[in-house]
Structures are given as C-alpha cells and as structure tokens.
Amino acid sequence: MTALTRDQVLETLKTVRGPDLERNIVELGMVSDVFISDGKVYFSITVPAERARELEPLRQAAERAVKSMPGVKGALVSLTAEKKPGAPSAAPAPARPHAHGHPHAHGPAAGAPQRPAKQNIPGISAIIAVASGKGGVGKSTTAVNLALAMKANGLKVGILDADVYGPSMPRLLGIAGRPQQIENRIIVPMENYGIKAMSMGFLVDEGTAMIWRGPMVQSALMQMLREVAWGDLDVLVVDMPPGTGDAQLTMAQQVPLSGAVVVSTPQDLALIDARKGLNMFRKVEVPVLGIVENMSYFIAPDTGARYDIFGHGGAKAEAEKIGVPFLGEVPLTIAIRETSDAGTPVVVSDPEGPQARVYREIAEKVWQGVQSASGRAAPSIVFE
Numbered sequence: 034m035t036a037l038t039r040d041q042v043l044e045t046l047k048t049v050r051g052p053d054l055e056r057n058i059v060e061l062g063m064v065s066d067v068f069i070s071d072g073k074v075y076f077s078i079t080v081p082a083e084r085a086r087e088l089e090p091l092r093q094a095a096e097r098a099v100k101s102m103p104g105v106k107g108a109l110v111s112l113t114a115e116k117k118p119g120a121p122s123a124a125p126a127p128a129r130p131h132a133h134g135h136p137h138a139h140g141p142a143a144g145a146p147q148r149p150a151k152q153n154i155p156g157i158s159a160i161i162a163v164a165s166g167k168g169g170v171g172k173s174t175t176a177v178n179l180a181l182a183m184k185a186n187g188l189k190v191g192i193l194d195a196d197v198y199g200p201s202m203p204r205l206l207g208i209a210g211r212p213q214q215i216e217n218r219i220i221v222p223m224e225n226y227g228i229k230a231m232s233m234g235f236l237v238d239e240g241t242a243m244i245w246r247g248p249m250v251q252s253a254l255m256q257m258l259r260e261v262a263w264g265d266l267d268v269l270v271v272d273m274p275p276g277t278g279d280a281q282l283t284m285a286q287q288v289p290l291s292g293a294v295v296v297s298t299p300q301d302l303a304l305i306d307a308r309k310g311l312n313m314f315r316k317v318e319v320p321v322l323g324i325v326e327n328m329s330y331f332i333a334p335d336t337g338a339r340y341d342i343f344g345h346g347g348a349k350a351e352a353e354k355i356g357v358p359f360l361g362e363v364p365l366t367i368a369i370r371e372t373s374d375a376g377t378p379v380v381v382s383d384p385e386g387p388q389a390r391v392y393r394e395i396a397e398k399v400w401q402g403v404q405s406a407s408g409r410a411a412p413s414i415v416f417e
C-alpha cells in the first residue's frame with residue numbers, strides 16, 4: 034500500500050462543503066497544513082470565532098471524511114478561530130496592575146480589577162515558569178538543571194515541558210516511551226532522576242505538534258497541567274515556549290504561576306528580548322523571580338581558563354537597572370552541552386562539579402524568591 038499523502042487528504046476534504054454550502058472547505062482556504070504521522074491525520078479548520086459552536090458539525094463531517102479514507106488510522110481535526118487583525122486576543126489581558134495590587138496578596142484588594150481566578154493545582158505548592166525572550170538561549174537546559182538542582186536541594190520537583198512545538202524534556206531527561214493513563218483520562222507522569230516530568234513529546238510523535246494552532250496548544254497544556262497525577266510537589270517547573278507572543282502571554286496568564294525566571298545570554302539583542310519577557314510577566318502580574326545569564330563566559334575544556342568573550346555581565350547590569358533579582362551566571366561549557374544531549378544533565382552527571390554548584394545556587398535563590406512571593410505581598414516590580 035502506498036503511503037497516505039496530504040494531497041489525497043485535501044482531495045477528500047474537497048467533498049466537504051463550506052459553512053454556507055457554497056464551495057468546499059479546501060477551496061475556501063479554511064484547512065490548515067495537513068500533518069500525517071503514523072497513519073493519523075491532523076489538521077485544523079479556521080472559522081470565524083463567533084461561528085465556532087455552530088460549525089461543530091462541519092468539523093465532524095471533515096473528520097468523518099478523512100477517517101473513511103483507506104489507510105487512515107485516525108484523525109484529529111480541530112476548529113480554530115482566526116483572530117482579526119487588531120481585534121483583542123481571545124484571552125484578554127487583565128486590567129493594568131493596581132499600584133499595590135499583587136496576585137499573591139491575601140484577599141482581593143478593595144476595588145481591585147476583576148480577573149478570572151486562576152485555579153491552583155491541588156498538591157502543587159508552587160509553579161514557576163522558565164522563559165526566554167527568544168529561542169536558543171538555553172532556556173530548556175536551564176529549566177531542567179534548575180529543576181534537578183531544586184531536587185538536589187531537597188525539594189519535591191516536577192517539570193512540565195510547555196514547549197509544545199519543540200518539546201525537549203524527553204531528550205534532556207533521557208526518557209522514552211509513553212506515559213500510562215489511569216481512570217478518568219488522568220495521566221501518570223514519567224519520571225527520571227527523582228523528578229516527575231510531562232511533555233507533549235511523550236504523547237505525540239516528533240513533528241506532530243508542529244501544525245497545532247493556539248486553541249489546541251492551550252488545551253494540551255491545560256491537560257498536562259491538570260489531568261496529570263503530579264502528586265505532592267513543592268515546585269513544578271514549567272519550561273515555557275520561547276518568545277513573548279500571544280501564545281506565551283495566554284499561557285503565562287492561564288497557568289497559576291508563583292513566579293518566573295527569565296533566561297538570557299549576555300548579548301544586547303538577547304537582552305532586549307529578555308526585557309520583553311519580563312514585561313510579559315508584569316502584564317499578567319506574575320512576580321519575576323530573576324534573570325539567569327546563560328553562556329555567560331567560556332571555560333576552556335583543556336586548561337579550565339575562563340574567557341569573558343560574550344560581553345559577560347550584560348544580564349546582571351540589566352537586572353540591576355530594572356530592579357529584578359540577578360540569579361546567577363552559567364558558563365558556556367562543553368560539559369553542559371554534552372550532558373544535555375546525552376540525557377544526563379550536568380546537575381545529575383557531575384553533582385559535585387562547578388556547573389552543578391552554579392545551578393544549585395540559582396535554585397536556592399529561586400526558592401527563596403518563591404517563598405517571599407507567596408509568604409507576603411512582595412513589592413510590585415516597577416519597570417522603566
């Protein structure tokens with residue numbers, strides 16, 4: 034049997050008529066990229082937001098049509114709403130923070146703006162986001178080593194890979210296989226090195242998530258947060274997707290975060306992006322626990338000599354300027370890269386080494402920040 038192709042899927046979808054029965058959904062340009070993996074077909078149909086409910090039968094018709102094709106083992110079709118340019122995003126940003134308003138203050142301040150309450154996750158004491166203004170600065174590497182360092186410091190730790198488009202936790206933690214599902218759709222998290230982990234990478238094959246649009250990503254994330262048997266955790270570290278777009282903003286808003294750690298490299302451009310990241314958390318009233326400068330300086334593998342070739346210290350200066358804590362400097366070392374690639378992050382493969390020590394110190398400061406953010410109304414951070 035020849036492999037199923039996108040063209041065949043699109044050809045089949047041409048039999049599905051558009052919402053007003055004129056033309057078909059392919060010609061109307063409503064069908065997203067079609068992704069096929071392991072005989073399963075994934076795509077979305079873009080509809081006007083206000084008609085999403087009414088058009089559910091259209092979604093079902095498209096799904097049925099594809100499922101009936103020979104060679105198709107399954108189909109996952111979702112409706113997505115196109116955001117009109119300039120229209121407010123689906124999840125409106127909360128009103129500007131009050132002068133002294135703070136999400137962790139006890140009880141709502143009188144006259145505080147109405148915001149939908151973020152529901153805490155039972156059993157999880159604190160959730161922290163690890164974010165970056167742009168990709169490739171080492172956010173996932175920092176997140177996994179931070180989580181492992183918190184574990185080494187004696188905490189019960191979980192890690193949630195929210196980077197649905199490019200999940201890296203399976204590789205970083207050296208975990209393969211699919212998680213078990215128990216009653217009521219609840220998923221048992223995977224585990225390695227004493228931390229619990231959940232990632233879209235455990236649930237779908239690599240590449241599958243690439244065609245997902247906003248709403249699917251949101252629901253996948255919420256499921257990984259709330260329908261996973263995390264058990265009792267002192268802290269859940271969330272590896273956020275890189276960037277500061279709408280998707281990240283919505284995520285920062287929907288997850289009940291205790292605080293955020295922003296990872297940057299020392300270069301000016303990365304710092305500009307890091308500042309966008311800080312502003313994003315400020316917008317959703319999540320306390321910034323601090324900045325980590327990654328690839329801060331270079332340690333020569335042969336001599337151990339240190340070279341400050343990256344404009345080392347940029348993130349520290351930036352943190353001081355805007356008044357957020359500076360959490361530490363992580364050197365660029367072969368050891369960090371190689372151990373990450375091997376699925377044995379440096380904090381577990383060389384727990385007494387200098388890099389592990391750096392991460393443990395960062396972990397200590399992060400935890401102190403979490404304590405003070407939850408124990409009392411931390412002063413709101415003022416930018417600009």
Ligand SMILES: Nc1ncnc2c1ncn2[C@@H]1O[C@H](COP(=O)(O)OP(=O)(O)OP(=O)(O)O)[C@@H](O)[C@H]1O
Nearest residue numbers: 168169170171172173174275328364365366369370
């Ligand atoms: N301190 C470091 N020393 C050496 N290599 C590092 C360091 N930090 C990260 N790396 C390497 O840099 C690359 C990018 O790191 P990572 O995947 O953590 O970045 P990211 O910001 O999460 O990227 P993405 O945009 O893919 O989410 C990886 O190959 C990683 O091993």
